Amino acid sequence: MTTNALKQAFGEAPQGFETRVIQTVRHMESRALPRFRTAAILAMVLIFLVGTALALSSLGLLDTLTDTLKQNLLPQAQELVQQQAPQPTSPFTVEEAINDGEQIYLLVRSREKAHDETEEGSFNPMLYAGDVPLYEKGYSFKEDREAFLYTLIYQGTGADFNGTLKLPSLEIPLAFPLTDMSQTRATKTPVPLEKMSGILQHLTVKQTPLATYVYIEYSPAPDATEAQLINFEDGIWFRWLDTEGNRIEEADDTGGIAQKGDLYILTSSFRAFEAPIEEITIEFYNGMTKERFDTLTLPLSKEEE
Numbered sequence: 001m002t003t004n005a006l007k008q009a010f011g012e013a014p015q016g017f018e019t020r021v022i023q024t025v026r027h028m029e030s031r032a033l034p035r036f037r038t039a040a041i042l043a044m045v046l047i048f049l050v051g052t053a054l055a056l057s058s059l060g061l062l063d064t065l066t067d068t069l070k071q072n073l074l075p076q077a078q079e080l081v082q083q084q085a086p087q088p089t090s091p092f093t094v095e096e097a098i099n100d101g102e103q104i105y106l107l108v109r110s111r112e113k114a115h116d117e118t119e120e121g122s123f124n125p126m127l128y129a130g131d132v133p134l135y136e137k138g139y140s141f142k143e144d145r146e147a148f149l150y151t152l153i154y155q156g157t158g159a160d161f162n163g164t165l166k167l168p169s170l171e172i173p174l175a176f177p178l179t180d181m182s183q184t185r186a187t188k189t190p191v192p193l194e195k196m197s198g199i200l201q202h203l204t205v206k207q208t209p210l211a212t213y214v215y216i217e218y219s220p221a222p223d224a225t226e227a228q229l230i231n232f233e234d235g236i237w238f239r240w241l242d243t244e245g246n247r248i249e250e251a252d253d254t255g256g257i258a259q260k261g262d263l264y265i266l267t268s269s270f271r272a273f274e275a276p277i278e279e280i281t282i283e284f285y286n287g288m289t290k291e292r293f294d295t296l297t298l299p300l301s302k303e304e305e
Contacts (some may be wrong), residue, residue: 079179087172
């Protein structure tokens with residue numbers, strides 16, 4: 001069969017599929033395989049590709065993530081994906097879920113477009129763990145073979161999930177376990193932030209095969225002036241810098257800032273990293289004026305379980 005005939009028979013593979021295959025090959029090559037040469041490995045992957053093309057009829061959850069996440073997935077990311085029971089009579093179907101401890105990702109297929117792009121808040125899916133609503137961190141939308149795919153992202157609970165997804169005129173019961181493959185490292189002691197007149201109370205980095213989550217807790221210094229406190233009211237954000245001082249871009253727009261009394265909590269998601277992150281460089285800045293404050297390089301220690 002010719003290449004063109006194959007394409008006509010099987011169609012194009014999802015965008016992220018090729019990326020995951022390449023990552024898997026590299027992962028296989030990095031391990032000790034004395035009896036196999038690269039050509040043999042590639043031949044096996046080619047057989048796998050052709051066989052899988054028969055089964056590929058739609059995009060999967062990993063294929064619908066942002067390009068930054070999708071292009072940097074670790075080979076173990078596929079193990080996070082949990083298939084959900086089919087709902088053939090429902091206008092909405094939850095096809096796949098990921099519960100990595102930090103966030104919950106759901107892939108929902110709809111027969112019709114469920115949102116109005118000209119009307120904010122026209123699509124407001126709510127996820128409940130028991131009776132407790134989980135914070136929605138955003139959703140993305142794709143068209144796929146005469147269907148509409150919604151990737152919904154919620155704040156994780158750090159536990160097995162048992163609850164309900166509430167959609168327009170429909171409630172779908174869901175249950176799936178926590179798949180915790182994370183590594184956690186954090187700072188040990190508070191650090192003064194002289195330029196912004198604050199204190200870095202705690203910084204935590206959690207790495208999964210899907211993403212890297214950064215949590216930063218800071219507060220004003222006891223002697224901060226009224227003028228300096230205005231920066232905190234504006235919102236003080238951070239940039240993660242690489243070893244050359246370049247910004248590492250966020251993987252999506254699920255980050256945010258919360259306030260509990262005098263404590264400010266920043267959260268942000270970045271791409272996955274294979275190597276453990278044992279040191280991090282961050283720069284604080286005013287989210288409104290863009291004024292730059294302290295830049296710190298901090299060692300991170302593995303948290304004891």
